[in-house]
Amino acid sequence: MAEPLRHRIAQLSLVDGWVPIAVQVLAALLLLYVVWAHADRRGWRRLAIAALIGTPFAVWARHYISSIGVSGEAAPNRLWLWIGLVGTALSLIFLTWRRASWWRRGASVLAVPLCVVCAALSVNTWVGYFPKVRTAWMQLTTGPVPDQTDRVGVTAMQLSNARPERGVVVPVRINAVSGFAHRREFVYLPPIWFASKPPPRLPTVMMIGSALNTPADWLRVGNAVATIDDFATQHDGSAPAVVFVDATGAFDNDTECVNGPRGNAADHLTKDVAPFMAANFGVSADRTHWGVAGWSMGGTCAVDLTVMHPDLFSAFVDIAGDIGPNTGSREHSIATLFGGDADAWAAFDPTTVMKRHGRYTGVTGWFEVPGSPDGTAGDPVSNPEGQDIAARSLSATGATEGITSTVVTRPGRHDWLFASQAFGDALPWLAAQLGTPSVPRVAMPNSTTDAAGPTGIPVVAQHH
The missing domain is CATH 3.40.50.1820 (Alpha/Beta hydrolase fold, catalytic domain)
Incomplete structure (x- = not known):
């Protein structure tokens, strides 16, 4: 059973299908929870600050990709959104850490890598660099x-x-x-x-x-x-x-x-x-x-x-x-x-x-x-x-x-x-x-x- 399962996982598409959608839905739900958990008067102020901090992340990424001259199809807007959310999620950790409970801290920390993965998946759907899980594994592990x-x-x-x-x-x-x-x-x-x-x-x-x-x-x-x-x-x-x-x-x-x-x-x-x-x-x-x-x-x-x-x-x-x-x-x-x-x-x-x-x-x-x-x-x-x-x-x-x-x-x-x-x-x-x-x-x-x-x-x- 282990080998057929491993083969099915290796053949999962990272360009379309349910995997990219599922990861992005999970990241969005977690971010919504983090926002809801800090939805008091002072919390909204911190959320606004975090959103402002996230914006330069997206602006820098767009400038960087333009500066290295990546040609081809224009990048999807969701790429800049997820990159901005990486900065927002990172800033939320520092802005809310002292007053947050341990599970809120955990949710805030987990949101960062999930947003990074979503940004990476957005890049991948843009250029098709990793068509399947197996391709990504072999490339990242230099197999x-x-x-x-x-x-x-x-x-x-x-x-x-x-x-x-x-x-x-x-x-x-x-x-x-x-x-x-x-x-x-x-x-x-x-x-x-x-x-x-x-x-x-x-x-x-x-x-x-x-x-x-x-x-x-x-x-x-x-x-x-x-x-x-x-x-x-x-x-x-x-x-x-x-x-x-x-x-x-x-x-x-x-x-x-x-x-x-x-x-x-x-x-x-x-x-x-x-x-x-x-x-x-x-x-x-x-x-x-x-x-x-x-x-x-x-x-x-x-x-x-x-x-x-x-x-x-x-x-x-x-x-x-x-x-x-x-x-x-x-x-x-x-x-x-x-x-x-x-x-x-x-x-x-x-x-x-x-x-x-x-x-x-x-x-x-x-x-x-x-x-x-x-x-x-x-x-x-x-x-x-x-x-x-x-x-x-x-x-x-x-x-x-x-x-x-x-x-x-x-x-x-x-x-x-x-x-x-x-x-x-x-x-x-x-x-x-x-x-x-x-x-x-x-x-x-x-x-x-x-x-x-x-x-x-x-x-x-x-x-x-």
Whole structure:
């Protein structure tokens, strides 16, 4: 009985369903009790003071989230409410402690962590970071990612000529010649990598997450390993190698993959990662066999890295990225990302880069954004920052400079669930585009000749 119960608990949703609602109802009832317990003349005065103290908590949180440039769907108002209530609950402890009975003190103390949990659940329903209890537990306890082994295990499998049925994930420490302080990164090796000694020179996909991230997010939250494993199973074990990189160096350090005051992230991705992969895992170093895929900030990075470095990358997948590296307005972005240097901003703005570069050869891209199936105006709830407009603009600019791309929409929100589904849509095309062994060519979806696209998803437009 214990194992089935543990499994059911692990599968509980933290994004929707009854768990977030139940926790918030419990916290609200407890707060109401605390308020009722102090509802005398003097108590109301203390409650008013506590409410005033709670307000700056919400204001500070809103300013902080704006300052680090979190992009995507606007935060729900209940997030600011619960953050403010954290401050209110904390101040009530100090304002009422001396005169309160022990059970009132206990209720006041318990209200604080409950409000914190409610604020955390509000963030989670906003970004979908922890879809289920199991995801949250594995992330918070830094448990192993799916299919994880180590370099010793990989070597042992090679020596024993053992070809696994599924791919393996290896944590790696990549030397930072760039000087960028990064965290542990991960490499996915498909079953075909173990088919020979030395291993085949496979193509490689660089995967980049959102602004608030860890390098394991695509593995834990984005379901990338299962997606690639399923693809490999359908192609006799063949799939690209994938490197899950650290583009920010810290959870809340939104670098937008540029070089600047927040670190030389671009140099790390272009000067450290590719040489490491070729030297340690024998992947192909040819540009035609390298691609970049990312979601949100990572989608912006995918386009930027490819158009800035067509000598390194030949294909990109931009999932709900922005028009260019940004942390808000243009002025704010130049100040925070480039230390006020407008020329540096222009050097990383993909539209400017494409126009300055001129004609590209052999560069292709896939944009995927949340939107309506018929490609009409974007839903302001699912796509408030206009990633659909950004995708069409970048695709059109690229078309004038020789970059073939398509803009795909699927119903969804700006969250990890959408990112996971969009990566599954694009992977067959990307793997084929990069020349993955035994993977047949996949035509890029075209709205005029194939409205459903090869994966059965609606397509907005294609530019050649």
